[in-house]
Amino acid sequence: MTNPSRKTYCTDSKWIGRAQCNNCHIRHIMLFSELPETAFSTLLNPINNFTHPSSSVLYEAGTNKKFIYSIRSGVVKLLHVAQNGKTRIVRLLGKGTSIGLELLEGANSYHHTAVTIGEVDLCKIPVPTMRLLEEKYPVLCQQIRQQLQKQLDLADQWAFSLGTGSVKQRVAQLILILEEFFADESGAFTLLQREDMSAMIAISDQTISREVAELKRLNLLIKRKTRDNLYTCNTAELQKRAQLTK
Amino acid sequence: MTNPSRKTYCTDSKWIGRAQCNNCHIRHIMLFSELPETAFSTLLNPINNFTHPSSSVLYEAGTNKKFIYSIRSGVVKLLHVAQNGKTRIVRLLGKGTSIGLELLEGANSYHHTAVTIGEVDLCKIPVPTMRLLEEKYPVLCQQIRQQLQKQLDLADQWAFSLGTGSVKQRVAQLILILEEFFADESGAFTLLQREDMSAMIAISDQTISREVAELKRLNLLIKRKTRDNLYTCNTAELQKRAQLTK
DNA sequence: CGAGGGGTTGACGCCGATCAAAGCTGGTGG
């Protein structure tokens, strides 16, 4: 039985302001990319823009708030929480993805718990606003569809790559995924907490620790000279390691 | 290395006829449920209706056919096939679900391999036809969205319930899922081949065999008197078994 | 009757979970 209240989640978000969707400089990758600039002038319910510090809970599974979130920067983890307290990270989502979309499909509560990893900048869109926009601009439906298709693809990929094979293979896959999500321009990224990593591939955190140590020893994970916890990895070798038959 | 050509898939489908969507007696649960009856009178590319025997390959991952399929009855398994030949069953899909939707989202090939389990009755819809209908009837987009959301929910549920915990738990979950998908009016269903079951939860087929034997011994899986391979299960007890902390 | 494919069962060995203890780091208060 894992202790459910081990972490204290910090939830104080900072209000940046009312979102200016028509001037949003990253709109081309966002949910509203196909909407005309005039679409946002007459909204009754405002779309607001927030930054959240690390480990903020955006929403919890089963609760009944009425907001969709669109991620402008940072990474959010989606958690499945079972009755017995065990939790698993279902997927990671980054810039340009929308979460909470299940509310649009008749679900009356969120399907997962969403928690930030690192600072996250996002827009909070009331469901009624979505419905209004949808009605006026049918093209929005296509955007939502794309979001869902992408998440479905991601879910399938994870289920396979993190759910199959030995610990060696799965941890290799995990590192590759982290690189993809978190690498900066120079290709460096920080590892997640062991607990988060083990929640992604369903193995114990001690085993993760051992395997990560092994990867360092093999020089497949290389610590940066500078003292922050930045790593680079040998992508090609990790891919091989992830796909050994044995 | 599993032998890739161990099974000979039978692919001879039987053409039932040109689909009569406006008269389809199960249209209310199908992709086209919200379209007017007149929608289908002017289609250039026909929608055809087929039945496929068990183990027919509808399409293979990476190939480039241009059809969406809508399942009228029966069950289809979606396979992920890795480079090293290992395959896993990503999900099962039944009556009323549409597959191959990724083609609508700019994908130029299927993401999975689709194979029938038992006889399957389905409609084969050309992608251009979908595009035409979509253009005329924006409500169709909502239907597609619902399909995707449902499949996403399913994917998440499977990833969790079949990817977490001991063999005891996972096999229990598996049986519950099989019951859900295959049970007839009386609640009886046939087990899949051991190989398919192991492809769903990534354990060896011998272990599956042992665990199934154990469940029979415990009377959680009960063989029907009649000689076909029909089983019923003790749903409540299986659910308990699936969620033990240990 | 023999061959072949699936299913079952047994024996064995290793991988990874678990328990336990000790190192590390950052934050807090004296």
Place this chain on the structure above:
DNA sequence: CCACCAGCTTTGATCGGCGTCAACCCCTCG
């Protein structure tokens, strides 16, 4: 400025679950 503490990480030792190999059974089909 240092002592202390809490949470995270690492590492060791042990044990059991599950993969693997192998033999055998059963059923179907030629």
